[in-house]
Amino acid sequence: MSQTAISFTVLGTPRPQGSKRGIVRGGKAVLVEQVKGLHSWRQDAAHAALEARQAAGVTMPTPAPVCVVAHFLFTRPKGHFTRPKDLYSHELRRSAPIYPGRGCGDIDKLLRALCDAITGVLFDDDSQVAHVTASREYAKRGQPPQAQVTVAEVECAVQSCGHSVGAIVSSDDGTHYCFACACGGAKETPK
Secondary structure (H helix, E strand, C coil): CCCCCCEEECCCCCCCCEEEEEEECCEEEEEEEECCCHHHHHHHHHHHHHHHHHHHCCCCEEEECCEEEEEEEECCCHHHHHCCCCCCCCCCCCCCCCCCCCCHHHHHHHHCCCCCCEECCCCCCCHHEEEEEEEEEECCCCEEEEEEEEEEEEEEEEEECCEEEEEEECCCCEEEEEEECCCCCCCCCCC
C-alpha cells in the first residue's frame, strides 16, 4: 500500500461473524454460519475494498502491519420515533437509545466479518491488523445502513520519550491518524 490510506463504504446492514452451527449433510458434519446474509455482505465488502484499492492505484495486498478504522452504521427501528402528527414530523423519542443494542451484533464480531472479507484484498492475513478503531452507531435519518472503512499501513516512528508510536499517513488528504505508544505517552524522566 506504501503509506496510502484506502477508504471505502460497504452499503447494506453490516453482519456479524459469530458462532457456527453444526449440521449433517450427506452423512458428514458441516459447520455453517448462523447469521443470514453474512456471505453476501462479506462479498460486498471484498468488492468495495477491491474497487477502492484499484482506484488508489495499488496492485497487490500489503504485507505490512495495518490499522483498520471502521464505523458500522445501522438503521434505527421505527419504534425509536414518535408517531407522526403529520407526514413530516418524526421526532426521536427521549427514551430511544443512543447506540445500537444486541440486535446489531457485537463490535468484535462485526470486525471479524469485515477483516475476514478484506483479507487477501487489502492485506495478506488478518494477523497483520496491528491497530483497530471501531464504532457501532445508528445512521442519520435517510442515510442507508453501511460500514465506512479506512485501512492503512502502520508507519513506526520514535517519540521524544524514546518509545515507538504507530502513525497512519493518508496521502490522499494529508490526514494523520496516530495512536499512543505502549507507555501511554508518558515521558520518562532522565536520571
